[in-house]
Amino acid sequence: MKIAVLNGSPKVGNTAAMINAFKEGAEAAGHEVCVLHVGKMKINGCLACEYCHGKGEGKCIQKDDMEQVMPAYKDADMIVYGSPIYYSNLTAQLSAAMQRIYPIGKPAKATKAALLLSSAAPGPYTGAISAYQAAVGFMGLEDVGVICAAGEENGSAAKMEEIRAFAKAL
Ligand SMILES: Cc1cc2nc3c(=O)[nH]c(=O)nc-3n(C[C@H](O)[C@H](O)[C@H](O)COP(=O)(O)O)c2cc1C
Numbered sequence: 001m002k003i004a005v006l007n008g009s010p011k012v013g014n015t016a017a018m019i020n021a022f023k024e025g026a027e028a029a030g031h032e033v034c035v036l037h038v039g040k041m042k043i044n045g046c047l048a049c050e051y052c053h054g055k056g057e058g059k060c061i062q063k064d065d066m067e068q069v070m071p072a073y074k075d076a077d078m079i080v081y082g083s084p085i086y087y088s089n090l091t092a093q094l095s096a097a098m099q100r101i102y103p104i105g106k107p108a109k110a111t112k113a114a115l116l117l118s119s120a121a122p123g124p125y126t127g128a129i130s131a132y133q134a135a136v137g138f139m140g141l142e143d144v145g146v147i148c149a150a151g152e153e154n155g156s157a158a159k160m161e162e163i164r165a166f167a168k169a170l
Pocket of ligand 1: 084
């Protein structure tokens with residue numbers, strides 16, 4: 001499978017560590033993984049101008065870094081979202097990258113999705129998971145798993161191995 005991974009963190013930190021473990025596992029199983037660090041990109045929110053559904057014929061009027069993400073939404077067989085928890089939710093940057101799929105509605109080929117979440121404290125995941133589930137539901141993707149790392153689990157050998165094993169089994 002071609003797997004696109006969107007990292008919603010603005011830095012290279014705990015979410016990136018989870019994504020690296022995912023990439024190692026997925027590549028060991030023969031999958032092709034492309035990581036897009038959307039948290040470091042300039043991606044605005046949707047303007048709701050409907051240009052994409054009219055004159056734009058599926059193209060967004062905004063010329064920003066979403067142009068780097070859209071090819072992945074078109075080519076990937078699976079989309080993996082990674083995010084730190086910010087105020088019990090996904091980051092604004094990742095939310096924007098999810099919602100800006102609006103011009104095409106859903107990924108062209110992808111059928112599966114997964115979510116990797118990193119937080120300082122245990123337990124603040126309900127909001128982020130609901131937002132993810134709603135988005136992938138609209139996109140027609142099957143959620144195949146959510147893995148969370150809280151506090152000291154971040155970067156721990158056990159959590160990295162759990163993620164590697166999850167990715168290998170896809
Ligand atoms: C603006 C902001 C909001 C945060 N909100 C929460 C929160 O609600 N719950 C929590 O446990 N951690 C929260 N954190 C901590 C991050 O989720 C945590 O440090 C995470 O591991 C960072 O991942 P990263 O290194 O990939 O950016 C917050 C951090 C920031 C900067």
